Amino acid sequence: MTTTEPTTNPSLPVLENFSRRAAVKAGFATLGAGAFAAAISPLRQAAKNTSAAEFMQTHYTELSPEQKADVLARLETETKEKYNAEVTIADDRPIPGTKFVYAINLSVCNGNGKCVEACHKENNHDRDTNQSYIRVIEMPKGTMDMEQGSTTYSGAVPKDDKFYLPVQCQQCDEPPCVDVCPVKATWKEEDGIVVVDYNWCIGCRYCEAACPYHARRFNWKKPEVPAKELNPDQSYLSNRIRPVGVVEKCTYCLHRTRRGKLPACLEACPTGARVFGNILDPNSNIRWILEHKRVYILKEELGTKPAFFYYFD
Amino acid sequence: MSSSPAKESHITSYPKFIGRSLWLATEGSFAFYAWMTMLTALFLVGANAWANQVAGGMIGTNMTDQVSWGLYIANFTFMVGLAAGGVMMVIPAYLYHDRKMHDVVIIGELLAIAAIVMCLLFVVADLGRPDRFWHMIPGIGKFNWPISMLTWDVIVLNGYLVLNLHICGYLLYMRFLGRKPNPTWYIPFVMLSIVWAISIHTVTAFLYCGLGGRPFWNTALLAPRFLASAFVSGPAFIIVAMVLIKKLSGVAGLDHPIATLTKIIRVTILINLLMVASELFTEFYTGGSHVSAAKYLFFGLHGKTALVPWTWTAIGLNLTAALLFLWPGLLSFRWRPLLVAACCMAFVGAWIEKGMGLIIPGFIPSTLHEIVEYVPSQLEWKVTVGIWAFGLLVFTIAIKTALPTLKHPAEH
Numbered sequence: 176m177t178t179t180e181p182t183t184n185p186s187l188p189v190l191e192n193f194s195r196r197a198a199v200k201a202g203f204a205t206l207g208a209g210a211f212a213a214a215i216s217p218l219r220q221a222a223k224n225t226s227a228a229e230f231m232q233t234h235y236t237e238l239s240p241e242q243k244a245d246v247l248a249r250l251e252t253e254t255k256e257k258y259n260a261e262v263t264i265a266d267d268r269p270i271p272g273t274k275f276v277y278a279i280n281l282s283v284c285n286g287n288g289k290c291v292e293a294c295h296k297e298n299n300h301d302r303d304t305n306q307s308y309i310r311v312i313e314m315p316k317g318t319m320d321m322e323q324g325s326t327t328y329s330g331a332v333p334k335d336d337k338f339y340l341p342v343q344c345q346q347c348d349e350p351p352c353v354d355v356c357p358v359k360a361t362w363k364e365e366d367g368i369v370v371v372d373y374n375w376c377i378g379c380r381y382c383e384a385a386c387p388y389h390a391r392r393f394n395w396k397k398p399e400v401p402a403k404e405l406n407p408d409q410s411y412l413s414n415r416i417r418p419v420g421v422v423e424k425c426t427y428c429l430h431r432t433r434r435g436k437l438p439a440c441l442e443a444c445p446t447g448a449r450v451f452g453n454i455l456d457p458n459s460n461i462r463w464i465l466e467h468k469r470v471y472i473l474k475e476e477l478g479t480k481p482a483f484f485y486y487f488d
Numbered sequence: 489m490s491s492s493p494a495k496e497s498h499i500t501s502y503p504k505f506i507g508r509s510l511w512l513a514t515e516g517s518f519a520f521y522a523w524m525t526m527l528t529a530l531f532l533v534g535a536n537a538w539a540n541q542v543a544g545g546m547i548g549t550n551m552t553d554q555v556s557w558g559l560y561i562a563n564f565t566f567m568v569g570l571a572a573g574g575v576m577m578v579i580p581a582y583l584y585h586d587r588k589m590h591d592v593v594i595i596g597e598l599l600a601i602a603a604i605v606m607c608l609l610f611v612v613a614d615l616g617r618p619d620r621f622w623h624m625i626p627g628i629g630k631f632n633w634p635i636s637m638l639t640w641d642v643i644v645l646n647g648y649l650v651l652n653l654h655i656c657g658y659l660l661y662m663r664f665l666g667r668k669p670n671p672t673w674y675i676p677f678v679m680l681s682i683v684w685a686i687s688i689h690t691v692t693a694f695l696y697c698g699l700g701g702r703p704f705w706n707t708a709l710l711a712p713r714f715l716a717s718a719f720v721s722g723p724a725f726i727i728v729a730m731v732l733i734k735k736l737s738g739v740a741g742l743d744h745p746i747a748t749l750t751k752i753i754r755v756t757i758l759i760n761l762l763m764v765a766s767e768l769f770t771e772f773y774t775g776g777s778h779v780s781a782a783k784y785l786f787f788g789l790h791g792k793t794a795l796v797p798w799t800w801t802a803i804g805l806n807l808t809a810a811l812l813f814l815w816p817g818l819l820s821f822r823w824r825p826l827l828v829a830a831c832c833m834a835f836v837g838a839w840i841e842k843g844m845g846l847i848i849p850g851f852i853p854s855t856l857h858e859i860v861e862y863v864p865s866q867l868e869w870k871v872t873v874g875i876w877a878f879g880l881l882v883f884t885i886a887i888k889t890a891l892p893t894l895k896h897p898a899e900h
Contacts, residue, residue, distance in 0.1 A: 200514050207528060214532045217539040225619060234623075234630050310856060321857040322777050342856060351701065357638035358623040359630040375630070377623055378546075378616020381638055383556040387701025389856045393556060393616065396547040419545045420616030477700040 224397075224419075226253070234359070235372040235411070246374075247411060254416060260402040264409045267433040269366035275427050276367070276454045277438075278464050278484040279341060284448035286311055286332040286339030293443030294343075297428060298414040299406050301398035308425035309440060310389065312340040343440070344369065344390035344425035345473065345481030352382035352391060352424075361422075367482050368427050370412040376421040383422060387474050388481075391424045427451070454482075505664045513888040524884065527877040534874010537867050538613055546616055548867040554860035555851040557614070559868045562843035563875070564610035566721070568692045569714060569842060571603035571648065573722010575685035576752050577745065582678050588744035591897035594659065594890050595733070596726055597652045600685070602883035604649040609875045637695045644688045651681045656890070663893050689714045702850045704781035709767055714842065716760035721838040723749040723756075724831035731828055733887065739894045747819055750827060754813040757834060761810055764841070777857075781849040784859070794861045795848060798840050805837035 228249055232238075238246060247264045254262050291307045300306035312321060313328035316336055324340065333339065350369050353361050360376040363369050383391045397419040409415040410430035417423050428438040432451070441449040452461035464470070470484040516524075541548045551558045574596030580586040581593040612618050623629040624642060633639040655677050662669040693711035700706055727749050730742045771782040783789050788796050812830040817823055853859050864872075887894075 200511075210528075210532055211535060214536040215539040217536070217543040220543040221539075221619070230619060312856060320777060322780060322853065324857065326856060326858050351699065354635050355638065355699075357632050357636045357642065358620075359632045360623070375620070375623060376617065377620045379611075379614065379638065380556045380616070381636075381695075383553065384696075384850070385699050385701065387855050389553070389854055389858075392553050394545070395549075395551070396545040418617075422616075474701070479700075 229374065232374050234375050236362075250411070250415060254405075258400065258402055258405060258416065260405040260407065262405065262407040262409050262415070264411055264415050265430065267410045267412070267430055269364050269368070270433060271365075272455055273366045273453045274455050274482070275346070275432060276452070276461055276465070276482045276484065277346075277427065278450045278461055278468075278470060278486065280448045280450070280488060281338055281340060281485055282487045283446045284311075284339045284341060284444075285446055286313055286328070286337070287445060288332075289443045289445055290341060290440035290449070293439045294425070296404070297406055297431075297439035299398065299400050299409070299416050301394070301396065302400055302404070304395075306392055306398075308390070308392065309341055309343040312342060313337050314340050340485070341440075342388055342390075342473065343483075344427075345388050345479065345483040346425075346427060348480035348482060349478060351385040351387070351477075351479060355381045355385040357381065361424075366429075366433070368429050369424065370426055370429070371422055371424060372412070373415075373417045373421045373423065378420040378422065380422060387477050387479060391422050393422050394419050501665065502661065505661050508664060509660070509889045512891070513885040516888070524881065527881045527884070530877035531874050531881060534871050534877065537870035537874065541613075541867055541871065542618060548865060550862055550865040550868065552860055552862070554854040554858055555848060555862035557847055557851070558862055559844070559864040559872055560610045560614040562847040563872055564607050564614070565692060565714075565846065566839050566843045567603050567607045567610065567879075568645070568689055569718030569838070570722050570725060571600045571607065571645075572685045572689040572715070572718045573720075574600040574603075574726065575682055576719050576723045576749065576756075577726060578678060578682055578685070580748055580752075582675070583682070586745075586748065588741055589748055591741055592730070592739075592745050592894055594656055594893060595729060595887065596722075597656050597681075598886040598890060599722070599726060599729070599883060600652045600681075601649060601656065601886060602879045604645055604652070605882055606875050606879035607645055608649075609878065610872075613871050613875065637691065637698055640691045641688075641695060644684065644691050648681070648684050648688050651677055651684055655681065656886070660890060660893060686715065689718050696846075696850065701855050703778045705846075705850045707767065707770075709763055713760065713763045713767070716756050716763060717838045717842050719756035720753055720760055720834050721842075723753050724835045724838075727753075727831045728828055728835075729883075729887070731824065733894070737891055737895070739891070741897070743821070746827075750813065750819055753831075753834065757806070757810045757813055760838075761806060764806075780853050780857070784852050785845060785849040789853065790859055792852075792859050792861050794863055795844065795852075799845055802837045802840035802845055805833040806841065809834035809837060 226249070228245075232246060233242070243266055247266060250264050251262060254260055254264075288311055291309045291311060294300070294309050295305065295307040298308065310326050312324035312326050313332075313334070314321070314324040314337060316338055321340075328337075346363075346367050346369055348363075348367070350363055353363055353369060357379065358375060358377055361369060361371045361382060378393070380393055383393060394417050398416055400416065405416075406414060408430060410433075413426040413428065413430045428436075428440075432438060438449075438451055441451050450461050450464055452459040454462060454465065456462060464486070465484060468486040468488055470486040472481045472484060549558060577589055577593045577596030581590040612621065615621065624631065624639075626633070631639055633643070655674050658674050659669055690711045693714040696702070696705035697707060697710040727746050730746050733739050734742045768782065768786075771779045780789060784792065785795050785799050787793075809830045812818055812826065813834075818827050818830065848862055852861065
């Protein structure tokens with residue numbers, strides 16, 4: 176680009192050439208800046224998808240009741256605009272005196288995968304990627320080593336020599352995913368549910384690396400759900416449509432369970448393998464199971480203290 | 489243009505210093521302009537790829553929920569090592585009062601600046617929501633310190649950048665003013681930067697080794713290994729840079745520092761290999777499910793072998809380089825091209841070993857023992873090359889700015 180350049184000693188600039196050289200340098204600097212602006216122009220598209228109000232929104236736990244109402248209304252409007260669907264987004268809070276735990280009877284579970292499907296629909300997961308918070312591992316009988324299992328099994332279930340191990344978020348009492356988050360975008364609520372503020376997460380995916388149960392999912396693309404398939408009963412911290420570029424996870428269907436209903440995966444289970452309830456309630460079914468069955472937890476040696484139990488009977 | 493009157497206010501002389509530095513940094517031969525144009529072009533390709541990634545979502549990468557970190561974090565990890573590696577010039581210069589090293593120590597400090605800039609860019613490239621970057625800024629965001637190791641890394645990396653900017657900026661500015669640098673204004677910072685260099689790579693190792701759910705990373709040897717390989721890759725890069733600076737700019741007095749760094753690598757490369765061997769023995773002799781990731785890395789698992797050729801390439805490069813460094817002839821001027829080749833081998837070996845060779849097996853098999861392989865997408869390579877080009881651009885400009893100091897070392 177500067178073939179005519181006289182080779183001068185750099186420590187002794189030729190002063191009479193100064194203004195010409197300065198003009199040439201300024202010209203190339205302008206050209207470079209222009210090229211840079213053109214190179215990053217796709218960012219304008221991304222900026223269009225984020226409103227100023229969303230950009231400026233503060234952390235969930237610091238929103239005043241008025242701000243929260245505004246945020247929920249804005250999110251409902253945005254869902255209408257982007258997905259052409261009427262939805263209600265509530266702010267379901269923990270019920271005092273409640274600590275939710277889950278248990279699965281592995282003698283009964285037959286690996287039919289209805290829970291996986293129900294989760295997919297209930298939580299408005301992206302249709303293309305067939306996302307779900309639950310993974311079922313087909314395990315050979317006679318081992319507890321997940322390395323022997325397969326998550327991509329097919330054919331008629333149950334197979335005689337196999338048992339089935341559904342895994343989802345264990346809602347740990349010592350959650351490593353919460354510890355590692357650099358911006359406190361994920362935390363454990365009083366009823367034991369680990370939640371994510373999808374509008375605060377920066378998408379670093381450190382929590383995905385930290386979780387020993389593969390419970391977290393990242394929105395690699397904008398989730399797409401047809402309007403008529405969209406579940407309109409939503410909550411801010413659970414199944415509302417997630418923005419692109421953030422992490423999400425199972426919330427024990429808090430938009431249902433905090434309203435006294437059961438998780439979608441449990442309702443969908445045709446075998447009755449799933450039991451859910453409040454461990455603080457001495458008369459609850461779940462309490463009876465924890466007291467009378469020989470339950471175990473996954474990867475106990477890691478000290479994560481799951482609120483998710485498994486048993487055989 | 490050599491020096492301003494001593495009484496001139498910093499308010500007027502500092503902008504003059506910046507202007508003079510920019511002018512110097514953009515002066516050069518045709519080859520220099522060709523080099524800068526090429527780097528700019530590559531950087532623009534990377535910037536464009538990144539903008540597309542932000543606009544379209546990270547689906548443009550080949551990362552998955554199973555392998556949720558890839559080429560970006562691999563390069564980030566390696567670059568932290570390069571930044572820390574510059575300290576292998578600072579220690580001989582300031583702790584052992586090696587005069588010859590002292591004269592050119594700024595090369596290592598400038599490398600640290602360029603490498604840290606690259607680290608920060610790699611982290612930003614890996615974010616799903618770079619627009620929410622401000623959530624990490626203490627005060628206006630929510631900073632999960634001291635619990636999250638990532639917040640420690642943010643602090644130590646930015647702190648190291650500021651430290652080195654201060655040290656280099658101060659020395660170059662004093663040189664511009666024609667004044668003798670006042671030791672109280674930079675020696676304490678140099679001493680702090682030595683400790684700080686160790687901390688950046690230790691904290692970066694702690695990001696990984698503190699995760700109980702990832703057996704491949706969950707080893708106390710990770711931080712020492714990181715440091716040992718950093719003290720190979722950093723000096724290796726600096727030796728090659730010095731050979732080039734000597735050739736292209738005629739800076740004298742580089743042969744002694746090159747010899748010192750060669751002797752340093754001779755030791756650190758063996759320490760690194762020893763630790764790798766110790767790690768592999770523990771993994772493979774123990775066996776069990778703990779060894780799955782290492783098996784995948786070295787031999788493949790259930791027929792999945794994407795990383796195997798990379799790993800053995802790295803082992804081959806590291807062993808060859810180690811043997812070359814052990815040979816005393818490598819120090820002689822006659823074998824300079826071989827020294828450069830050995831440095832390149834050690835550098836690439838460390839890049840594979842500590843980059844893809846460390847990050848990817850952490851995710852394979854996944855925590856539920858699924859085996860989902862990962863090969864970076866074209867978009868990821870573009871962004872990565874763009875960031876490397878930008879780093880080299882920063883380093884070239886920084887070295888150009890420092891050339892007068894390197895050519896005529898002052899008494900400080």
